[in-house]
Amino acid sequence: MTFGIDIQNLTVRYPGVTAIDDLTLKLEGGKIYGLLGRNGSGKTTLLSLIAAYRRVAEGTILVDGESPFENERLTQDICLIRESGDIVIDGDSVKGILRRSRRFRPNWDDELAQRLLDLFQVPANRGVAKLSRGQKSALGITVGLASRAPLTMLDESYLGMDAPSRYAFYDVLLEDYMENPRTIILSTHLIEEVARLFEQVVIIDGGRLVAHDDTESLRLRGAAVVGPATAVDDFTTGMTILGEQRLGGTKSVTVYGDIDPDARAVAADWGLELSPVALQDLFVHLTKGNQA
Numbered sequence: 001m002t003f004g005i006d007i008q009n010l011t012v013r014y015p016g017v018t019a020i021d022d023l024t025l026k027l028e029g030g031k032i033y034g035l036l037g038r039n040g041s042g043k044t045t046l047l048s049l050i051a052a053y054r055r056v057a058e059g060t061i062l063v064d065g066e067s068p069f070e071n072e073r074l075t076q077d078i079c080l081i082r083e084s085g086d087i088v089i090d091g092d093s094v095k096g097i098l099r100r101s102r103r104f105r106p107n108w109d110d111e112l113a114q115r116l117l118d119l120f121q122v123p124a125n126r127g128v129a130k131l132s133r134g135q136k137s138a139l140g141i142t143v144g145l146a147s148r149a150p151l152t153m154l155d156e157s158y159l160g161m162d163a164p165s166r167y168a169f170y171d172v173l174l175e176d177y178m179e180n181p182r183t184i185i186l187s188t189h190l191i192e193e194v195a196r197l198f199e200q201v202v203i204i205d206g207g208r209l210v211a212h213d214d215t216e217s218l219r220l221r222g223a224a225v226v227g228p229a230t231a232v233d234d235f236t237t238g239m240t241i242l243g244e245q246r247l248g249g250t251k252s253v254t255v256y257g258d259i260d261p262d263a264r265a266v267a268a269d270w271g272l273e274l275s276p277v278a279l280q281d282l283f284v285h286l287t288k289g290n291q292a
């Protein structure tokens with residue numbers, strides 16, 4: 001079971017700031033989405049509303065065709081993990097959290113939960129207050145994955161984890177998603193590290209939608225042009241340049257914009273190599289207009 005999401009004209013205002021600004025976005029079920037945005041762009045606000053933590057005031061959010069707010073059928077199947085503190089009640093132990101999750105989550109998988117705790121070396125008998133920051137994050141991830149919720153959202157929830165643990169998490173997530181397809185939204189600032197997981201990417205900035213596309217199509221919106229410096233300079237004249245690097249007589253210039261087949265043929269003629277742009281470079285370009 002997977003849930004699609006249909007958001008229409010969503011606006012969220014806090015005193016002095018519009019956190020989400022007339023956002024319309026449709027996400028098909030059964031995909032892994034990357035939700036990208038700069039600090040304060042509205043990611044957490046958006047995910048909290050989808051998870052029905054609060055009522056929508058302007059616009060609509062439908063999950064699996066229904067409003068999730070105070071909707072018991074949906075809320076048990078929507079899992080949002082923010083900071084690991086989210087799932088913690090004072091005095092909880094790791095075991096207590098797992099017990100509560102098992103009771104509340106219809107698709108809970110004990111075996112996966114135990115496997116993840118072992119993998120991340122989270123001591124099951126310890127009080128949560130005594131866990132390290134990384135272990136708390138790993139516990140959040142464990143609950144997020146073992147819930148097997150048809151809509152699973154992880155909001156920067158793996159930030160405290162070290163690199164080997166994060167990479168182990170990415171592998172388990174992918175493997176478990178293949179076996180148990182569901183809708184997964186990952187919000188992250190570690191773009192390049194997680195990009196291989198994303199089937200589609202949603203970029204928001206200042207509460208507005210900037211891009212929503214397949215990851216590969218998005219990366220093809222630009223190109224890295226590599227070759228002899230003078231040929232690269234000639235080829236990229238007049239293009240929007242995102243960055244450049246030079247090593248001896250060879251130059252690499254990252255450009256934004258469609259490169260049509262004729263231009264690609266010219267590049268090949270001139271001995272230039274074209275490759276897709278790093279997602280992070282595109283993200284920086286697409287969101288820099290809102291720079292403070």
Ligand SMILES: Nc1ncnc2c1ncn2[C@@H]1O[C@H](COP(=O)(O)OP(=O)(O)OP(=O)(O)O)[C@@H](O)[C@H]1O
Pocket residue numbers: 014015017018019037038039040041042043044045046
């Ligand atoms: N409870 C609140 N009261 C007032 N303003 C808020 C509140 N929560 C969020 N905001 C503001 O709304 C905007 C969006 O915040 P949000 O936390 O959704 O951004 P974010 O994209 O998750 O940021 P980050 O990447 O830094 O976690 C910010 O300007 C923030 O200061």
